[in-house]
């Protein structure tokens with residue numbers, strides 16, 4: 001096992017550090033920037049199914065569901081196709097309206113999650129075209145779907161999903177851009193700009209790992225005894241906030257909630273005092289001014305702000321108690337970059353608390369029962 005961990009203390013840390021490679025592997029052979037194309041066999045044969053779909057319904061659980069929420073933002077923004085995202089466990093039992101003009105995408109790292117599998121079967125029975133985004137090759141979900149794309153992130157052993165999540169976001173980005181280019185919603189210029197940026201992501205993630213690792217490791221020490229955490233983000237980074245909170249709670253057992261930052265004033269603001277740490281994702285592109293006011297509201301109530309900002313940021317950084325800088329990228333890819341320091345934060349808090357990071361209590365890597 002020590003050898004498999006490749007010198008890292010835990011699989012989770014190894015998998016966090018593998019992300020430049022796993023994201024690169026997800027795009028390999030698919031993203032060909034010089035030719036200005038995205039080649040994806042799974043989508044290629046069924047492009048019209050997607051672009052003529054009545055709507056796309058994404059079903060998933062846990063982290064994969066968070067990836068699905070970002071998928072909704074991506075596909076609606078770039079391909080202008082109506083997308084809904086559902087928890088597989090809810091979808092399967094609520095007698096949903098599905099027809100043969102619907103495309104249902106299941107996202108699952110393991111490809112074995114019982115609720116996702118059952119929801120897919122139901123969609124298939126009702127005539128929908130079913131598509132899988134799985135990491136495990138030849139898994140049950142990959143086998144029952146009409147078509148699909150593997151994430152190729154490599155085996156993920158840690159129960160807390162890290163590299164599978166960023167690989168799912170990469171695949172969803174490729175799908176959204178491919179569909180947008182195909183149906184003309186995305187201009188060639190915009191498409192080229194975005195694929196070039198996507199191609200730079202592995203390099204950026206490498207930079208983030210280098211520049212934030214020691215810093216986050218130190219910051220984490222101050223939060224070992226925290227009892228609650230709030231994670232806030234807006235737009236594309238709202239699901240990233242949900243994911244950051246899930247990572248923390250599943251491995252450190254600290255209660256954490258993710259929220260869209262603007263929803264804070266509809267309830268969670270009542271929780272804020274000097275004992276409440278608030279992680280806020282605040283990249284320059286994406287509602288930055290609104291985030292600045294959210295931070296002012298938090299500071300006025302003495303909340304402790306840990307901000308994830310772009311390199312060189314001043315406004316949020318001046319108010320925050322802790323600052324983690326990440327490089328700038330397109331707004332739609334910012335959750336991929338911002339998730340990395342949040343994974344490290346959860347990891348180190350859990351390690352300092354003496355938790356079993358790779359196998360947290362009560363959790364299984366793949367949930368094959370309901």
Ligand code: AGP
Nearest residue numbers: 062063064108109110113160161
């Ligand atoms: C992720 O950190 C969790 N352990 C969990 O939420 C997981 O994402 C969920 O069970 C779905 O798994 P799947 O992607 O294999 O379907």
